Amino acid sequence: MPEKTSLERVVDALSFRESDRVPAGPLVCGASRRVLGITYAQWAKKPELTAKSLIQAQKLLGFDGFLLLTDLSVECEAWGQKVDYPMESTPITMAFKGDPLIKTVEDYEKLEWVDAKKATRMKNSVQVASTVAKEKGKEVAIMGFVYGPAGVLSMMRTLEKMSLDLKRNPSAVKKALKVVNDVLLDYTVQQIEAGVHAIVLDVLFASRFIWSRPVYDEFEGQFCVKLSDECHKRNVPVILHNCGNATYFDTMTKWYNPLGISFHYLPDGISSLEELKEKWGKKVVLLGMMDNPNVLYMGDEDLVLRESKKQIDALAAGGGFLLCSGCEFPPNASLLNAKAMVDACKMYNPYKKT
Amino acid sequence: MSTREDILAGLAKAVIDGDPDVSKVWAQKALNAQMDAYEALTKGCQEGMKVVGDRYTAGTMFIPEILLSAEALYSAMDVLRPYIKVQSTVPASVVIGVIEGDVHDIGKNIVKMMLEASSVKVYDLGRDVPIEAFVTKAKETNANVIAMSSLMTTTMFKMKDVVDMLVEQGLRQKVKVMVGGAPTSQAFAQNVGADAYAVDATEAVKAFEKLMKGA
Numbered sequence: 001m002p003e004k005t006s007l008e009r010v011v012d013a014l015s016f017r018e019s020d021r022v023p024a025g026p027l028v029c030g031a032s033r034r035v036l037g038i039t040y041a042q043w044a045k046k047p048e049l050t051a052k053s054l055i056q057a058q059k060l061l062g063f064d065g066f067l068l069l070t071d072l073s074v075e076c077e078a079w080g081q082k083v084d085y086p087m088e089s090t091p092i093t094m095a096f097k098g099d100p101l102i103k104t105v106e107d108y109e110k111l112e113w114v115d116a117k118k119a120t121r122m123k124n125s126v127q128v129a130s131t132v133a134k135e136k137g138k139e140v141a142i143m144g145f146v147y148g149p150a151g152v153l154s155m156m157r158t159l160e161k162m163s164l165d166l167k168r169n170p171s172a173v174k175k176a177l178k179v180v181n182d183v184l185l186d187y188t189v190q191q192i193e194a195g196v197h198a199i200v201l202d203v204l205f206a207s208r209f210i211w212s213r214p215v216y217d218e219f220e221g222q223f224c225v226k227l228s229d230e231c232h233k234r235n236v237p238v239i240l241h242n243c244g245n246a247t248y249f250d251t252m253t254k255w256y257n258p259l260g261i262s263f264h265y266l267p268d269g270i271s272s273l274e275e276l277k278e279k280w281g282k283k284v285v286l287l288g289m290m291d292n293p294n295v296l297y298m299g300d301e302d303l304v305l306r307e308s309k310k311q312i313d314a315l316a317a318g319g320g321f322l323l324c325s326g327c328e329f330p331p332n333a334s335l336l337n338a339k340a341m342v343d344a345c346k347m348y349n350p351y352k353k354t
Numbered sequence: 355m356s357t358r359e360d361i362l363a364g365l366a367k368a369v370i371d372g373d374p375d376v377s378k379v380w381a382q383k384a385l386n387a388q389m390d391a392y393e394a395l396t397k398g399c400q401e402g403m404k405v406v407g408d409r410y411t412a413g414t415m416f417i418p419e420i421l422l423s424a425e426a427l428y429s430a431m432d433v434l435r436p437y438i439k440v441q442s443t444v445p446a447s448v449v450i451g452v453i454e455g456d457v458h459d460i461g462k463n464i465v466k467m468m469l470e471a472s473s474v475k476v477y478d479l480g481r482d483v484p485i486e487a488f489v490t491k492a493k494e495t496n497a498n499v500i501a502m503s504s505l506m507t508t509t510m511f512k513m514k515d516v517v518d519m520l521v522e523q524g525l526r527q528k529v530k531v532m533v534g535g536a537p538t539s540q541a542f543a544q545n546v547g548a549d550a551y552a553v554d555a556t557e558a559v560k561a562f563e564k565l566m567k568g569a
Contacts, residue, residue, distance in 0.1 A: 089455055089508040096457035097482065160460045163418040164425075208413040209554075215418060245536075246413065268413070293537035297507045298545060330507035 006064035007197070010141035014198075014237060014259055014285050016320040018351040022312055023064035023141075025287060025324035026296075026338035027262075030071070030090060030331035032057035040331065041085040044070050047124040051131035058140060061335065062342045065141035067200060068129050068191070069328055070121070072147050076101070076155035078119030078183060079111060090331060093155040102157040105169045108176040111156075116186040126190045133195025141198070143239060144191035146227060148203045149181040150220040159210075166219050173219065181223040188227050189234075198237040200262065201227060206252050207244030208268045213251050221255040228256035239287065243327035249280055260285030264292065264326025273314035286315055287324040290341060297330040301340040308344030316350050356383055365398025365430060370405050372422025374429035381433035391437035396473060399430050403471035407556035417460070424467045431470070446566050448499040448532075449491045451479035453512045458505035461535060461555070465501065468555040469562060485515045492520075492529050499565055501558070503535035510537055514546035530565045534558060 012019035032053035033043035073083045073093045081101040082094035243264035315321045368377035384394035406423045409415035459481040504510040520526045531548040543551035552558035
């Protein structure tokens with residue numbers, strides 16, 4: 001029987017079917033620049049190079065899905081938030097360097113709807129989606145990426161200030177969240193129309209170490225649900241990403257009804273991989289949870305193989321599992337470790353019929 | 355007239371509730387009652403912050419609430435600080451900052467607050483702090499500890515450069531090193547030659563105290 005394509009393999013996993021093997025998703029994003037031989041700043045700013053890097057990285061490493069994440073400052077740029085582009089590190093909002101767009105509580109009220117089609121970075125991301133979809137869309141799974149409205153707003157204010165504002169000036173924060181979310185809705189639709197197979201919504205603040213469940217409900221869930229609803233309406237799978245610690249799988253599934261969740265750490269209230277599989281393995285597809293810093297960045301291929309096997313053993317039975325890095329593959333880690341994840345999925349195959 | 359116990363309990367509660375106006379009032383009441391300002395800080399505010407730290411670890415307090423508690427703490431400290439008599443022993447001190455290339459500082463700020471609530475003298479260098487700035491400040495202030503954080507794998511290994519620089523300058527025996535931040539771990543701390551790793555702010559205070567005791 002011929003080997004399945006990456007796309008078929010991912011579709012099997014997302015349908016809770018055992019495929020020819022576990023799909024591998026090291027979530028190589030910024031790290032792909034090193035395949036093409038360009039700087040991080042070039043990779044983040046030039047969509048034709050971003051797309052080319054991603055496609056070459058997939059060809060080199062053989063992973064089963066693209067995650068079209070550039071960085072978390074893509075969306076906020078639409079409102080004029082300044083962004084810093086280090087030569088060899090992830091672009092970052094200048095709000096974290098003391099230059100936020102929202103300087104005062106009054107500034108929340110000044111945020112207005114902007115046209116995502118005209119915003120440089122979002123427009124570039126859609127172009128990347130379109131190029132990758134055209135070239136690889138029939139063979140490899142392609143996941144678009146949207147940072148949730150609370151995350152985007154924090155990129156223009158800082159999480160620290162915004163967390164205080166939502167206690168003292170909740171209506172101003174909510175007004176801005178609505179504006180941001182409306183633009184994110186357009187951006188989501190544009191990625192879908194560009195040909196991505198699924199949308200990944202990053203809902204980082206649904207974590208016990210950031211916001212409580214009620215605060216999350218009030219300041220992200222009730223807005224961001226419009227994005228997932230739109231995806232459902234268009235029959236586009238929703239995958240959530242949350243690389244925070246002790247995440248709220250219950251809250252996230254309640255709001256967004258996702259097909260899968262991409263995660264780095266065990267969710268709130270879960271203490272082992274086995275318990276995770278038992279409690280959540282039939283409700284959502286699990287995309288995880290290779291340890292980015294300790295295994296993929298500091299570790300070597302042997303460690304990656306061992307950790308991969310451990311996770312495949314615990315989570316792969318019955319499908320509904322993709323071996324993924326817990327967050328974007330560390331941009332400066334050895335690419336051999338990304339390849340080792342793919343190799344592990346080929347070597348340790350619980351679906352192989354003997 | 356409030357009793358000493360009322361005042362200490364009032365300070366602790368105001369910090370836990372995150373109410374800077376109320377904490378200021380209780381701090382002033384402490385002074386009016388001629389309480390020792392240092393005692394009001396350590397047995398009132400500090401006790402409140404301990405509860406805050408425990409609740410954060412237990413998942414019953416979250417970042418917004420902690421930030422409000424921080425404001426309440428600093429509000430009381432502003433009132434009390436001018437009246438704190440210089441302690442007979444030199445307070446433990448720490449140089450803290452987010453490593454060069456990284457600007458995510460919310461965790462660092464919470465650690466700073468928890469350390470200050472424990473009467474540790476904190477020299478905060480802010481974010482995106484150059485390697486040599488940590489060493490220079492530690493030298494200048496005779497700090498006991500350098501505490502560094504990072505939220506990005508692209509920057510975390512610069513912490514090793516700080517450790518190396520301390521070695522080069524013959525300061526490694528004198529200055530202990532603590533690391534923290536989402537991508538860091540005990541294994542990472544060992545890898546870069548740090549003396550301690552803390553997963554959160556509460557643990558950071560415990561780790562600092564351990565280092566001071568030489569444990």
